[in-house]
Amino acid sequence: MKLIKQWPLWVFTVIGLSLAGCQDKTATVEPAPVLVGADRDAHGCIGSAGYSWCAREKACVRPWELTKDKGFENSAEGFGKYCSSTAQ
Numbered sequence: 001m002k003l004i005k006q007w008p009l010w011v012f013t014v015i016g017l018s019l020a021g022c023q024d025k026t027a028t029v030e031p032a033p034v035l036v037g038a039d040r041d042a043h044g045c046i047g048s049a050g051y052s053w054c055a056r057e058k059a060c061v062r063p064w065e066l067t068k069d070k071g072f073e074n075s076a077e078g079f080g081k082y083c084s085s086t087a088q
Helices: 007-020 063-070 076-084
Strands: 052-054 059-061
Touching (some): 059 063
């Protein structure tokens, strides 16, 4: 007798489970994650690792390391002046 009184619950459960299988299953294409270190510029310098192109050195350098080695002002302006000049 209890089952007869609970028939709406069973019916809704069966219908709910049946409709759950009818969901739209179209595939969504997720963009590929950007890999760390995959941000090379036109010269091949990896900006996320701190490298920038220096025309004077003809190499990818870390500005703060180059400042220490060459003795110019540790700033974007100092790096720009040093690396834009071609005189060694």
